Amino acid sequence: SSLKPTNFIHQIIEDDLKNNVHGGSVVTRFPPEPNGYLHIGHAKSICLNFGTAEKYQGACHLRFDDTNPEKESQEYIDSIISDIQWLGYEWTGEIRYTSAYFDQLYLWAVHLIKEGKAYVCDLSPEEAREYRGSFSEPGKNSPYRDRTIEENLSLFEKMKNGEFAEGECALRAKIDMAAPNMNLRDPMIYRILHTNHHQTGDKWCIYPIYDFAHGQSDAIEGITHSICTLEFEDHRPLYDWFINNLPVPAKPRQYEFSRLELNYTITSKRKLKQLVDEQIVAGWNDPRMPTISGLRRRGYTPESIRRFCDMIGVTRSNGIVDMGMLEAAIRDDLDSSAPRAMCVTQPLKVTLTNMAEGVEEWFELPAHPKDESMGMRKVGLTRNVLIEQEDFIEEKPVPKNKKDKWKRLAPGDSVRLRGAYVITCNEVIKNEAGEVIELLCTYDPATNGANPEGYKPNGVIHWVSEELSVPCEVRMYDRLFTEANPDGDKNRSFMDCLNPESLVVLKEARAETGLRDAPAESRYQFERMGYFSVDPDSSSEHLIINRTVTLRDSWSK
Ligand code: ATP
Ligand code: MG
Ligand code: MG
Incomplete structure (x- = not known):
């Protein structure tokens, strides 16, 4: 299309480069969770992240966002890697894993506890939901919110050491239970999962929540523009809260774009x-x-x-x-x-009664009508030909106008076999059920590359030789x-x-033979x-x- 599509992210980057916001560097990442195969929606994100890095001579990381071990697997990791490569993109440096940062993320969680900005909460998931309030109502403070720093440090360590069952407690950030943005109402940052992880084995039984892992991983990797889909817009204040409250080595920024949705399919x-x-x-x-x-x-x-x-x-x-x-x-x-070829999908037998048994006649057709460099292909004709069932009709429909004229074969009519001769249908053979099973035709030897004399074929149809086709x-x-x-x-x-x-x-x-x-x-x-x-x-x-x-x-x- 001649209309240049917009890419607002590129405009932001160009401004940032002009103003030296990230020291003139552009580092993006594509962060799939290995819990399924990539779909066309991911392709949009891949093209955006890798394409942006290419455009501004920056870097793009591939990072597996692997914080939900129960749903993830090596099969998915392998498929994601090969899909990105097939699309033609290359990530900068090693493949990265959020799980490789679990030690650092744990230390940052401890840091928040020491600053009085995180606490271990024993509310059940149902209770926690109740305390959270709603869009129209502020939440209520958890009764565990005022635990001392020492108590929290010891409980969090016990969580890490596997002394609690799943759901028994969780680590939460202490932000504001009355915040209009629900994501800021003391969000959970670590939960207990007694699950083996495909990368870290059984080292951990507590895993960080996406929101706690994502921005910090971006910071560790020096990501400058962390691009995600619009449903994370409401998470941005939390993303920034963690970045601003932790001793992270860099300050990445999150930008959101609209996810790709395609009709007649699903992208979930x-x-x-x-x-x-x-x-x-x-x-x-x-x-x-x-x-x-x-x-x-x-x-x-x-x-x-x-x-x-x-x-x-x-x-x-x-x-x-x-x-x-x-x-x-x-x-x-x-x-x-794509080179051209002929294929008959639902064959109807055509016998060329004036061609001898055993004779092969070969025709040279262009592999591509508009590209000579693709060369020629050879297509062989024999007495036994196959055409598409749809290309023959016993009784031609009455045309409503000239455009509606029947352009294929009918009894007594002629068509050109593409790239070869014009044939005429002389006889129709049927089985006991009355279905057409064979046409007896003659070919006109004067029509190879020439118009027939004295009659006009209905049109051109595709065909293959029965003996020479695949x-x-x-x-x-x-x-x-x-x-x-x-x-x-x-x-x-x-x-x-x-x-x-x-x-x-x-x-x-x-x-045809060439296939x-x-x-x-x-x-x-x-x-x-x-x-x-x-x-x-x-x-x-x-x-x-x-x-x-x-x-x-x-x-x-
Ligand atoms: P799904 O909802 O299909 O599970 P997801 O967003 O959970 O998708 P991730 O593996 O987390 O899948 O996605 C990796 C990246 O691809 C994320 O940055 C995400 O925003 C992006 N992405 C996922 N789906 C789409 C989409 N439909 N359009 C554009 N980007 C997408
Ligand atoms: Mg996701
Ligand atoms: Mg998902």
Whole structure:
């Protein structure tokens, strides 16, 4: 698009650089929690954080925000690393983990206690919620709020040493139970979790809350611009409170932008996990998933995802982006980069009665109509041809206007086999059930690259030779949900609006010769059908091809 999308973060950074706010440096971070696979929403954050660092010759850290060990795993860590690399970004220095700062965070918690700014509270979670008050009502002080510093130090140490059960007590910051911002009403900063951690093993049985860990980790790493999504705007005063009340080595600042929401899908790891766990999809990288690995398997390129993130811009206003924009980004990319090929997904047998058995005739077609550098491909024709069932009709519809004219094959009519001859349908053969199972046609040898004389074919259709084509399974993917906002109605769940036709498997498909042994992830435009990509589960014995997206302009019927 010619409209330059806005990125208000870049404006802030440019001002900061001008005013030497962070000594002229720009350090960002991408801080995923390893509790699921990355999705298209994360791609926006990745492009923003890594892209900003690139633009201003700064640094961008990859930090696993691993403070909830129960929900996290090494599998998720590995998938996140490979997704970021696939998108084409590289983090600065080592991979970082919030858990690597647990010792320092513990010392800072002790620091707050010593300053009289944190206390161990024995209220149960229910009681604590009650004491917290509401938006319209101030909270009440916990009866444990006035414990002495000594008592708090000893209780916190006991917490650390595993002397309490989960939920028995927690460490809270002592701020203001009447603060209009609920996040400042003595927020919990450490809770007890007798859980093994994927990085620290059983060293800890107390873990810091996100709010206590995040800003301090930013400070440890010298992050200058800590960019997060808008739901953390209300947490910023707490972020700043910790930074201002602790002897941290730097003063990072938090900025919020609006999260990406796409229609016809969901971008919540928890809900995506439900689709995986309930086997609605084949896994996190199912091509219908809005995960990075799902998009990759669907045939999306890293460039298309980055371009999409560029197109949507970075603002503070929430809005739902049309899935069509993402689809347009991959079409744009593949239109110029994907070689053309022919594939018949639901074959109908055509016998060319005037071609001898055993004869092969080879045609040279351009791999790309607009890019000679992609070279030529060879397509072989034999007596036995397969065309798309949809490309034949016994009785042509009566056209309402010229545009509606039937452009494919019909009894007595002619069409061109793309890149080869014009054929004419002389006879229709049916089975006992009355279904068309074969067409007897003749080809016109004078029509290779030349117009037929004295008659006009209806149009051009795609085809393959039965003997020379490659059997394949084509998986026709469509949107996973039938509703634009699967999550938007309280009276139903996103599970109630799954598209029953999000996957249609066509097992009898045949692709042109050149696709034999096509490697995983090779992408094609199947002429007249759309863009397709070879599935990683594909092998030379069993070629599997995924539909990435339909063509923008479907041919008129
Ligand atoms: P989810 O709600 O899907 O679990 P999350 O925000 O909890 O997402 P994190 O792993 O914490 O997931 O996210 C890492 C980073 O990606 C955070 O900075 C977060 O703000 C950002 N992010 C997550 N979802 C989106 C989104 N839809 N649009 C933009 N950024 C996002
Ligand atoms: Mg998060
Ligand atoms: Mg989350």
